[in-house]
Every structure is written in structure tokens, then in C-alpha cells.
Amino acid sequence: MTTNSTEYSQRRAFLQATGAAAAGTIAFGGGEAATAAESTVGQECMTIVYQNGPDVRFDFDYYVSTHMPLIMRLYGESISRFELHRGLPGADGGLPPYIATISIWIADVDAFERAAAEHQAGIRADVSKFTNAELISQRDRVVGITSR
Numbered sequence: 001m002t003t004n005s006t007e008y009s010q011r012r013a014f015l016q017a018t019g020a021a022a023a024g025t026i027a028f029g030g031g032e033a034a035t036a037a038e039s040t041v042g043q044e045c046m047t048i049v050y051q052n053g054p055d056v057r058f059d060f061d062y063y064v065s066t067h068m069p070l071i072m073r074l075y076g077e078s079i080s081r082f083e084l085h086r087g088l089p090g091a092d093g094g095l096p097p098y099i100a101t102i103s104i105w106i107a108d109v110d111a112f113e114r115a116a117a118e119h120q121a122g123i124r125a126d127v128s129k130f131t132n133a134e135l136i137s138q139r140d141r142v143v144g145i146t147s148r
Helices: 005-017 031-039 058-078 109-129
Strands: 025-031 044-051 079-086 096-104 134-140
Touching: 025 096, 031 109, 044 109, 058 079
Parallel strands: none
Antiparallel strands: 025 079, 044 096, 044 134, 079 096
16 A cells, blocks of 8 residues: 555644544644654654653643643754654553653754753753653664655
């Protein structure tokens, strides 16, 4: 089955309109910038995971309504897409290893690094307002893509 970018865009719009966020993913961004961020070899991405555990809390509502907009405002056009994923139980029903995973697609590396240097401390200070989980972050570069 071959799917073009228009069909992907239509699916994305449908999922967003039907509350796909409840299924575990919230995404800021859209349109051509999001498509490019999802499908370009060489694209940089920041991946952040929040480790799960029996006493870990994560306020997804706060993250979506306050933390994501804060980052998008401070980082501006340097981010083309911002995704929040909720960890789901494994096949055995056990806790997922990560309560949340974040993917931040970087549109402009230099602008992203300038924004990080200026705003990272303030953003880190906001973390305690939505979670007590330990976070691990990593910068990634897309090296291969395949799809159906």
C-alpha cells in the first residue's frame, strides 16, 4: 500500500480531531514543517524520557496546557514539532519503563541551541510542577527512514 503525504496529513488531522491524545500521544506542530521533521534524514530531534516507578507522578494535563506551550513560546521557530507520548503497560500488564517520552523535532539547530542556552534553567525549574520522575535527555539525528 502506498500512502502519500496528503493522506498522512489527513490522517493526522483526523486523529487530532477525534481525540487521539487520549490514546497516548499529543503533538504540537503540523502542516509541512511536521511532515518534513518526520521524514528527513539528517533531521535532529531531542528525545526526553521520564523514568517510571511505583511512586512516580506525571501530570499530563499540566504538561500539555502549560509546559509544552512554554517551550514552544521560548524556542519559537527552532522547533517544528513537539510530541508527548504516554507509556502504556507491557503485554504482561507491568508498568512501562518510561511514564512519558517526549520528541522535539528541531527545525533550526543554531536557534534551538541559542534558546536552550538562554531558557534551559527556567524550563528545568518547571519540571517539578508536573513530575517527580527522573528525566533522561538525548539529542538524536535521523539516519534512516522507512514507511508503508
